[in-house]
């Protein structure tokens with residue numbers, strides 16, 4: 001959903017020494033005061049279009065159990081976050097339970113250590129455990145690190161969304177099929193114009 005300039009953060013920060021075992025935790029409402037400002041700051045850093053607090057609360061209040069955070073082992077500061085939702089889509093026959101990765105970001109100095117991979121795997125597992133048929137997201141076509149990450153985890157390109165973001169950039173819709181072995185199901189999504197969400201993950 002998010003439109004970002006993926007290279008901006010990398011240029012700003014030197015790579016940090018990997019701090020050892022990060023803490024990976026599930027978001028819960030009691031953590032809002034402690035972590036929502038940091039989540040917003042981390043996500044909006046690479047966004048070309050900022051989201052209001054209501055966008056974050058829309059996801060976190062309903063699907064906090066599908067949001068995971070990577071925390072620094074000593075000071076518990078936020079290093080990475082993934083935000084998702086899981087909903088039934090009845091426009092498909094039969095209806096599909098579709099997971100959606102809405103936001104993903106890792107603090108620039110900690111990129112390239114597998115933090116995003118670990119977060120996305122946790123989100124996939126959580127959605128699969130709840131019966132998701134598929135997981136989708138959009139990512140900016142120029143966002144090579146994100147494209148590589150998702151394709152390494154098995155996501156397929158299902159549709160190109162031309163000029164999807166406010167900055168005029170196009171996106172790919174990616175899909176991970178959790179139940180069907182029919183790869184044509186991925187391209188079926190491409191035909192389903194009504195299912196294209198407004199920009200959230202990039």
Ligand SMILES: CC(C)(COP(=O)(O)OP(=O)(O)OC[C@H]1O[C@@H](n2cnc3c(N)ncnc32)[C@H](O)[C@@H]1OP(=O)(O)O)[C@@H](O)C(=O)NCCC(=O)NCCS
Nearest residue numbers: 046104105106111112113114115116117139145146148202
């Ligand atoms: C895209 C993004 C989330 C990736 O985060 P990340 O933590 O660097 O991702 P990972 O470390 O899991 O994977 C990146 C690379 O590190 C490598 N890696 C994985 N585990 C590693 C480890 N333990 N040690 C070193 N490198 C590792 C991966 O192989 C991968 O390399 P490759 O894809 O170039 O082959 C991050 O660049 C980011 O926050 N970008 C801005 C926001 C954004 O674009 N979000 C995506 C929206 S869809």
